[in-house]
Amino acid sequence: MWQTADPxxxxxxxxxxxxxxxxxxxxxxxSPMTYIAATKAPLLSLQGENDIRVPRGQAQEVASVLxxxxxxxxxxxxxxxxxGFQKRENQIDSMRRTVAWFERYLKSGTAAN
Numbered sequence: 139m140w141q142t143a144d145p146x147x148x149x150x151x152x153x154x155x156x157x158x159x160x161x162x163x164x165x166x167x168x169s170p171m172t173y174i175a176a177t178k179a180p181l182l183s184l185q186g187e188n189d190i191r192v193p194r195g196q197a198q199e200v201a202s203v204l205x206x207x208x209x210x211x212x213x214x215x216x217x218x219x220x221x222g223f224q225k226r227e228n229q230i231d232s233m234r235r236t237v238a239w240f241e242r243y244l245k246s247g248t249a250a251n
Contacts, residue, residue: 140165142193174203180210182239184232186219212239 140151140158151158158165166172181204185197194215201213214235216228223229 139169139196142196144190147191170200171203174200175207177204177207177209180239180243181212182235183211183213184235185213185215186221186223187215187217188219189221191221210243 140148143151155161155164155168181200183197183201185192185194187194189197197213197215201211204211212235214232216223216225216232219225219228223232
């Protein structure tokens, strides 16, 4: 994340966790990739194509690791959107997908693979 973060996000991360060159273990401990192998729950990832906070490559990396493990995952990239959706149709679509996901995996009691 540090490598692809914009300058403002880097400054924020630095203020929270320190210099990644000096405290790599702190960054490793905060990284979802450190724990991803233990993931059991299905994952719905709704991403803006132009998200500078969570670039497409990071979302695809998570999806690839989970798919390789056989986890249930759905990843949707919304064109011309950033971190948060501005277009009404994408807001509606993402809410519908989220509700359907919850209905399928939480309400039914089948959250774990």
